[in-house]
Amino acid sequence: MLTGVQVLLIGGDARQLEVIRRLSELNASLTVSGFDGLRTLPGDISNSELREELFDKADAVILPAVGTDDAGLIPAAFSDSELLLTDGMFSRIPKYGTVYAGMARPYLKELCQKHGIALVELFERDDVAILNSIPTAEGAVKMAIEHTDITLHGSACMVLGLGRTGLTLVRTLLALGAQVYAGVHRPEHYARAAEMGAKPFYTRDLQDYAANIDLLFNTIPTMIVTAQMIAGMPSRAVIIDLASKPGGTDFRFAEKRGLKAILAPGLPGIVAPVTAGRIIADCVTQLILDDISTRGNEQ
């Protein structure tokens, strides 16, 4: 339980409702801001206007997936107010407080550093990234079914990168009956792809595998699906790029060649906001519990 623990949650989308629900179930002393557009909130929490006093005594400050923008604005799907995170607010967070966000831009990182406040970027964590790869893979599967006129079953799919998302995607596509070509850099990834029943190849040989691909899923965040690669692919092929913006595909060339190429980052919050919210909620509550218990032991 989080009884007596002061948590301030600001902004975000449907995912944060799951975080609010979980914190409320665990009996945290919860203050939320950026939800004035909703009539009711989980656990009958009421919305507070964002102001400096809210940060006093905060054990944890929870920001949304993207943290803030470059100017310090916190995105909030359920509010029209401008939620600006200021230096004044940070100066009131106790030294033992921690700020949680999916990821952090320089603005947020610098504020935390300046005031000596711990910052946790949840999406950088392996466990969160692995769990988030499930809704990402399902979103990719949905898009693949939508944008082709063939079944995934029996189709020739290429997955570039066997990281956390790539691995889940390879498993999912194999399970659906696709032939999966897995493009990897490292011998251990080659071995893993082979063990899973995929057809591994090294990305240096990428070009050799272009000609017979129905679907290409990219997870590598550097330019890898180049004009040369696209020129070698059949015109029926569909590219789904899951790497963070700007992706790893020459989208301009794909369009010129008439190939369907879609950049689809951030699928978990779109495809399965409740599951994605539970992933964040599970992780953040566990981290707060750990933090409180460590602090208790140190005292």
Place this chain on the structure above:
Amino acid sequence: MLTGVQVLLIGGDARQLEVIRRLSELNASLTVSGFDGLRTLPGDISNSELREELFDKADAVILPAVGTDDAGLIPAAFSDSELLLTDGMFSRIPKYGTVYAGMARPYLKELCQKHGIALVELFERDDVAILNSIPTAEGAVKMAIEHTDITLHGSACMVLGLGRTGLTLVRTLLALGAQVYAGVHRPEHYARAAEMGAKPFYTRDLQDYAANIDLLFNTIPTMIVTAQMIAGMPSRAVIIDLASKPGGTDFRFAEKRGLKAILAPGLPGIVAPVTAGRIIADCVTQLILDDISTRGNEQ
């Protein structure tokens, strides 16, 4: 090869383009009607206006998935002309000719019977139904991902009926990491579902399993998802009914209770027209080949 074999193909949608492509590759003497809206056809076939002479010497007459409507009209996605199948046309089909359609309404059945022409309903065939269950399952998966805010992975899915579609769907959902409750009538289906790792139950106990279901997929074409069943389901649940029209769900009650319930028959032609077309093409060309070779042996 089908060299010298006279085939007349009338109407239909994108699926029939695959049939035309295959027949043309096999060098059949092919006449097509109902494609005047397309500039080009596979194999450089040109479209003919529908008239009685086309039926003379036809070894095979291929109609679309639904055959004709109750008045004898043949649906044609690529034509604005009215394609009416008449008694006069049937009187010109040779006695050794065969009519192929996905399914046949009484109008078509009666014409075939009257003129002693063999009729093959392709969708009645086990092999075609099993292969069609693949795009059906993929379409159902796509809809499930689209209409829920959770992942299929970890969700509680119920599949009613372990026929050709039910079996494929159970396998697919298990492969995606869902918990699958399979509602069956027959002990051998109960055994098969258990073997696959699903949680089988008899449909007489259906009501007992209603309370914790995220998704219900129905394949049974009689009223089984009743008002009583729906009343026992959580309001977050989504019903996807794959049984032929009118489905097996009390849609009116579902709407009244605010449950999302979708009737989705005929998914293969919508979700994967090329794959669905290839399934028809493979089957129909094999049947024509068999027919020709049997006829050859009898002579």
